[in-house]
Amino acid sequence: KQEVTQIPAALSVPEGENLVLNCSFTDSAIYNLQWFRQDPGKGLTSLLLIQSSQREQTSGRLNASLDKSSGRSTLYIAASQPGDSATYLCAVPGGSNYKLTFGKGTLLTVNP
């Protein structure tokens, strides 16, 4: 059974810092890994999807890496801004490609 763990559970940083969020999963036989952002009371916004054959994906100030063999992914946020404050979730397909297993998320607060 796939399990996803995200560390840390919460993170508070001053504006401008570079930071790394971590995600680990127990079953390395995955099709892909997806990072989401969830704002309070809102839905999930897809940030990056890394295919199993890829090692990283970049979008603006975000860079996500994937190491399937070790069951790990990291989300790197450069030059953080207060608007980045949200909960960041990672998810991998568990069993079937549509049946995502989510971590509990990292609550990020960027202080001005």
Added chain:
Amino acid sequence: NAGVMQNPRHLVRRRGQEARLRCSPMKGHSHVYWYRQLPEEGLKFMVYLQKENIIDESGMPKERFSAEFPKEGPSILRIQQVVRGDSAAYFCASSPRDRGVDNSPLHFGNGTRLTVT
């Protein structure tokens, strides 16, 4: 280009009542997925539907919960005789085709927050 639309955003029901949650997928998407987020827990898969077909309902509680995606209209998640433990955020996602084909990302709606009093 509207995203996944869910309504209502908030729903309050007393114990024993029925809750009906609606989801309209993105335009051109014919695959719908429901997830539930209980307090202090991660999102959990509930059910996967295509038009007029339930493909996988392995995450649905065995009783009181049902889902449909008719030929016309939104997908409906129905919870009968709600209990306090059903209080959660229910999210719907859609994709244009079977994700087993192209690994396309799921697009989520803003969710319906159900409170059972």
